[in-house]
Amino acid sequence: xxxxxxxxxxxxxxxxAVAVLxxxxxxxSQAASALGFAAVGGLVFVVGLALGRHRAVDVGAxxxxxxxxxxxxxxxAVEPTIVAAVATVVAWDLAHGAIAxxxxxxxxxxxxxxxxxxxxxxxxxxxxxGTVGYAVYVFGGSGQPVAAVTLLLVAAVLIVVGFxxxxxxxxxxxxxRP
Amino acid sequence: MNGRRLxxxxxxxxxxxAVAVLxxxxxxxxxxxxxxxxxxxxIAIGLRALFAREPPRSVDTPDPERSTVVPTPGATLHGAIxxxxxxxxxxxxxxxxxxxxxxxxxxxxLSRFDGNDExxxxxxxxxxxxxxxxxxxxxxxxxxxxxxxxxxWVADTVRGTSRFRTGVxxxxxxxxxxxxxxxxxxxxxPRYDPREGASAVDGDRRHRTATSAVEGxxxxxxxxxxxxxxxxxxxxxxxxxxxxxxSPAVVLAGVVGVGYAGFSRAxxxxxxxxxxxxxxxxxxxxxxxxxEVSVTIANESDGFVPDLxxxxxxxxxxxxxxxxxxxxxxxxxxxxxxxxxxxxVGRGSxxxxxxxxxxxxxxxxxxxxxxxxxxxxxxxxxxxxxxAAPVPLRTAGTSFSGRLQTSDGGAGTTFHSVRxxxxxxxxxxxxxxxxxxxxxxxxxxxxxxxAARVVVLVDARRDAYLAPDPDAVHAVDRSxxxxxxxxATLLADGDTVGLAGIGAIPGAEDAEPCWLPPASGRHHEVRxxxxxxxxxxxxxxxxxxxxxxxxxxxxxxxxxxTGTQIVMLTPLCDYVSAEIARRLDARGYPVTVVxxxxxADETAGQRLARVGxxxxxxxxxxxxxxxxxxxxxxxxxxxxxxxxxGDRR
Numbered sequence: 001x002x003x004x005x006x007x008x009x010x011x012x013x014x015x016x017a018v019a020v021l022x023x024x025x026x027x028x029s030q031a032a033s034a035l036g037f038a039a040v041g042g043l044v045f046v047v048g049l050a051l052g053r054h055r056a057v058d059v060g061a062x063x064x065x066x067x068x069x070x071x072x073x074x075x076x077a078v079e080p081t082i083v084a085a086v087a088t089v090v091a092w093d094l095a096h097g098a099i100a101x102x103x104x105x106x107x108x109x110x111x112x113x114x115x116x117x118x119x120x121x122x123x124x125x126x127x128x129x130g131t132v133g134y135a136v137y138v139f140g141g142s143g144q145p146v147a148a149v150t151l152l153l154v155a156a157v158l159i160v161v162g163f164x165x166x167x168x169x170x171x172x173x174x175x176x177r178p
Numbered sequence: 179m180n181g182r183r184l185x186x187x188x189x190x191x192x193x194x195x196a197v198a199v200l201x202x203x204x205x206x207x208x209x210x211x212x213x214x215x216x217x218x219x220x221i222a223i224g225l226r227a228l229f230a231r232e233p234p235r236s237v238d239t240p241d242p243e244r245s246t247v248v249p250t251p252g253a254t255l256h257g258a259i260x261x262x263x264x265x266x267x268x269x270x271x272x273x274x275x276x277x278x279x280x281x282x283x284x285x286x287x288l289s290r291f292d293g294n295d296e297x298x299x300x301x302x303x304x305x306x307x308x309x310x311x312x313x314x315x316x317x318x319x320x321x322x323x324x325x326x327x328x329x330x331w332v333a334d335t336v337r338g339t340s341r342f343r344t345g346v347x348x349x350x351x352x353x354x355x356x357x358x359x360x361x362x363x364x365x366x367x368p369r370y371d372p373r374e375g376a377s378a379v380d381g382d383r384r385h386r387t388a389t390s391a392v393e394g395x396x397x398x399x400x401x402x403x404x405x406x407x408x409x410x411x412x413x414x415x416x417x418x419x420x421x422x423x424x425s426p427a428v429v430l431a432g433v434v435g436v437g438y439a440g441f442s443r444a445x446x447x448x449x450x451x452x453x454x455x456x457x458x459x460x461x462x463x464x465x466x467x468x469x470e471v472s473v474t475i476a477n478e479s480d481g482f483v484p485d486l487x488x489x490x491x492x493x494x495x496x497x498x499x500x501x502x503x504x505x506x507x508x509x510x511x512x513x514x515x516x517x518x519x520x521x522x523v524g525r526g527s528x529x530x531x532x533x534x535x536x537x538x539x540x541x542x543x544x545x546x547x548x549x550x551x552x553x554x555x556x557x558x559x560x561x562x563x564x565x566a567a568p569v570p571l572r573t574a575g576t577s578f579s580g581r582l583q584t585s586d587g588g589a590g591t592t593f594h595s596v597r598x599x600x601x602x603x604x605x606x607x608x609x610x611x612x613x614x615x616x617x618x619x620x621x622x623x624x625x626x627x628x629a630a631r632v633v634v635l636v637d638a639r640r641d642a643y644l645a646p647d648p649d650a651v652h653a654v655d656r657s658x659x660x661x662x663x664x665x666a667t668l669l670a671d672g673d674t675v676g677l678a679g680i681g682a683i684p685g686a687e688d689a690e691p692c693w694l695p696p697a698s699g700r701h702h703e704v705r706x707x708x709x710x711x712x713x714x715x716x717x718x719x720x721x722x723x724x725x726x727x728x729x730x731x732x733x734x735x736x737x738x739x740t741g742t743q744i745v746m747l748t749p750l751c752d753y754v755s756a757e758i759a760r761r762l763d764a765r766g767y768p769v770t771v772v773x774x775x776x777x778a779d780e781t782a783g784q785r786l787a788r789v790g791x792x793x794x795x796x797x798x799x800x801x802x803x804x805x806x807x808x809x810x811x812x813x814x815x816x817x818x819x820x821x822x823x824g825d826r827r
Contacts, residue, residue, distance in 0.1 A: 009506075058408075062412075065412060065416075068431060069416055069419060069420075069428050069431065071427075072420070072425055072427035072428035072431055073419075073423055073425045073427075073428055075425070075427045077427075078426055078427040078430050081427035081428065081430065081431050082427070082430050082431060082434060084431070085416075085430075085431035085432075085434045085435070086434050089409065089434065089435065089438055093406075093438075096405065097542065101487075101506055103239075104239045104487055104489075104504075104506075104536070105239070105487055105489070105502070105504040105505070105506050106502060106504060108501075108502040108504075109502040109504035109505055109506060110502070110505055110506070110507075110517075111505070111506030111507070113506075113507045113508055113515075114485060114486070114487070114506035114507050114508055115506070116508075117484050117485070117508040117540075118485075118542070121484070121540050121541070125437055125438055125441040126434055126437065126438065128437065129433060129434050129436065129437020129438070129440075130430070130433070130434045130437070132433070132437070133429075133430045133433035133434065133437075134430060136197065137426055137430055148196045148197075148199035151192045151193070151195045151196035151199060152192070152193065152196040152429075154188075154189070154192040154216060155189045155190070155191075155192035155193035155195075155196060156189070156220070156413070156414065156417050156432065156433065156436050157189070157216070157219070157220050157223065157414060157417075158185045158186065158188045158189025158192060159185075159186060159189035159190070159193070159436060159439070159440065162182050162183065162184075162185035162186025162187075162188075162189050
């Protein structure tokens, strides 16, 4: 009787590793310190993914993101930072997805189709929001009025709070138990 | 929720206003300080929530792929020791209790296998002359001191074993040595493994998708996975930092995060209408066969199901050998997907449990668990193949002629005795040689050959569901297979055979235990096989209840007719099994015990359980009940053949 291999699924893991590599390179293209942070974070991330640890993936992604932000602060061009941010979130998403899927269904199960849907939806959302942000930035021109930026920020805060992403306690926690 | 909606609406309004300002339609005066304040607020909210983040929760899925796990005899040391405790051992604290139990075990083996009476055994135990092992002798004696050098102490400390543990291990090894007749195998020490309470059977739940049948689709629960929790927070931090530091790149990185936060709340999992059809390559397999299962899952609804995870409810008596009974996929409306895997089927009647379906939305932030009933039943009847060697029956038969040699003298082929001639004796049986030599007229007697009436009794109490290792075939399964083959052998010899079971009946405590009155013929044979496969008492899963064996035994005794023999299949791992055999035998039904051996020899508890079984076997044999030991590695043919050869010698 073979045991179920409860390791992260392969397709998502590979996609996550590629995404984190993109994030590291894009962030690292901005500044040397950013490259350092992102590389260390990427390493932690990949090891955490290989071992199937949610926490390690979280920490790794956070360090990569720190690198991305550090790079962004020193950057003159915004594009690499946007790409790096999208890649980081996609990598983080896919890594957790791979670990959870491996946990629930095991590596032996056929999951490629589900993983394909996940990769594309995650990528699409990132690209779409990145594009919208970029468009506003470009069309707003370089001389942004302080009022506009402040209003955008207020909008971001309220939308995040409105979506509930900023809260810890979700209202929809397990309703019934058999 | 209202507050949230308000925040969302205001946020969108602010966004529109910002765009308006950017285009130049609107003109609002804000100072840089306001910007920094808002940025700091964003960072604060973000950090507060970040520290409360937990990893995403995912649903734990059960492992229906594995077959039933049953405990090993002597899984706990206390359980194994308690089997030796008699009424005279009083209640005492744990450590003392272990020693008392081991003392009782030593006396038990000394009085059985070393030819001592109880008094001598007690004395030898006290003086320590029962074993060569000084440590074991001193451990169980009240008057002896444990010999212990400084070197031992260092060695014990380094290895992390305590004096008590070493004592237990060595005492158990010494006891086993006596029970094995002094030639004590490899003389290795058992492991001390007090996994008290952590039994191998961790509930039915882990191995089944659901414990009760489900009709149609039943929603079990819905939960938020908290998958994206933290993304919005990080977005806020990034936006805040970006604004404070006046870096557009970082602000835009934050905007990406806001996009994901919105994504996480934008969807609800679809309400799926799934239809499930299961097909088997062979609906009527033999035990041990591998069959292919193909499950077709179709999306009958009009909506796209972006995230569907399926765990098929493989019954406990089956084990997946190839492929996986799990699937992760996405289904468009009207689309279907096929899940294929191979299982090996054990004996019994197996019904597939409901399929567990986990449906998520596109952003995986909400999951719903569904159970979808798709019952398929596989009945796997044991093969009734006769055994080459004869079944070791007792010498008692019915009044019909047959092939069982009884102990009564009469007509037959095997010499029994000589007696004085009586009028009416057949001339062919007169001993003419003796007549010629001495002039006496004597009659030869032969063993009468009659048909036996046998009831095969299977011990399927919960305590009989035991196996040497968790994945091995358990004793009840072996008993049932053995019962089928014994019945086939006896039926082929012209004997009449019946079937009875003792043990809890899952689902219905008051239901009738298995009973098939002794008969013969093809029709009877088919019913016999059917009952072995389908009667709930012989289920491949251990029952949850105890069952009332005394009551069942009384019912069985009322049904047995005089002169019926019992062949009882039991692992003999507890006191009740031996008691059943003894009671039936005492009531005049000659009992033969065939005992599949489920014991292991890894830990101290397991070895003690094995010694306990040897003691029980010995006691039964001393009471005149033959016991055929059936080791786990051997086929029943070999065991019976050896028995037959041993009888001839």
